[in-house]
Amino acid sequence: MNRFVGSRSLVVRDAMKDLSFPVLLMYSTDVPAEVVSMGPYSLEVAPDAPLPGGPSPLVVISHGGGGTPLAYRTLASHLARSGYIVAMPEHPGDNRHDRSLSEALENLENRPRHIRLTLDALCSDAEIGPHLQRDNVALLGHSMGGYTALAVAGGQPWTGPGQKVAVTSDPRVKALVLMAPATGWFVPDHALQDVRAPILLLVAEHDRITPRWQGQLVLDLVPDRAQVTCKIVENAGHFSFLSPFPPHMCTPGFLPATDPPGFDREAFQRQLQQDVLGFLDASLRRSA
Known part of the structure; x- marks a missing residue:
């Protein structure tokens, strides 16, 4: 795996909310990378390099509540070098710059729509679309990103008895990776009955934010438990799934680095x- 990582910055429009949000695209390229600063992080990428030749599976990463897609940059880079096209949207109203919707019902409705809008924008793009296996998509979600992935893959979230969250599933999704997922909105027994994609479920042993019972809900409520590969990450905490932070950010009061x-x-x-x-x-290359 000696390929470099190309990158592109895109903007996706949400007409329903009259706003736009950024999406970072990463993919393999033969163009040598350079060190590029993105916020407090340094990434080795080739900005605006040509996209790879043949159609590739698409992976979309949904970040945690109040987080940033760049917190998963090392995993995204590894997948890009391995031949996947990786898209990382920043969820408006629930990111490190803006948490105005983080605790709102609107956020539960918006997040899955952000993923579908990202898929629509990439697949319909005249330049990017031909490089995608458009019906062969994986979703990776950490924490609230795990909620988001399940909702897009057929899960029906609820905020209380008889109170459904308005979400729409997407048949393009063929695999899920759930890292310390937030699943408390899928408590009813039938909430995950339409989630059919294979799942890699990763649960942190010492997670105080999304404790182990939230991962157990996935095992208990999906229709085919054999579709779920579950791993308990020993001694890990909720934020252990994030890429290592630069040394200047690793302070005792900054929990994501702890x-x-x-x-x-x-x-x-x-x-x-x-x-x-x-x-x-x-999961994806076999079905391609």
């Missing part, structure tokens, strides 16, 4: 890359 004592985030990230790539290769 792990349980003795946990090696950099070593785990290397294992995470292998696990996710193996799962996607088995």
Whole structure:
């Protein structure tokens, strides 16, 4: 795997809410990469490099609540170098710059729509669309991104008895990777009955934000438990799935950079890359 990573910055329009949101695209390229600063992070990418030749499977990453897509940059880069086209939207109203909707019902409705709009925009783009396997999509979601992925893949969230969240599923989704997913809105027994895609479910042993019972809901409520590969990540915390942060950000008060004592985030990230790539290769390339 000696390819470089190309990148493009896109803007997707949400006409329903009269707003736009950014999407970072990463993909394999033969163009040598350079170090590019994006916010507080440094990425080795080739900006605006040509897209790869043959149609490739698409992976969309949904970040956690109040987070950033760049928090998954190492995993995204690994998948891009391995031949996937990776799209990382920033959810409006629920990101590190703007948390105005993070606790609102509107956010539960918006997030799945953001993913579908991203898929529509990429697949219909005259330049990008021909490079995609348009009906062969995987969703990766961490925390609230896990909620988002399940809702797009057929899950029906609820805010209370008789109170459905208005979401629409997308048949293009063929695989899910759920990392410490937030699933408390899928409590009714039938909430995940239409989730049919294979799932890689990763649960942190010491997660106080989305405890293990939330992952257990996925195992209990999907119609075919054999479709779920579940792994408990020993000694991990909720934020251990995020890429390692630059040293200047690793302060005791910054929880996303904090792990349980003795946990090696950099070593785990290397294992995470292998696990996710193996799962996607088995789930997407087999169905292509």
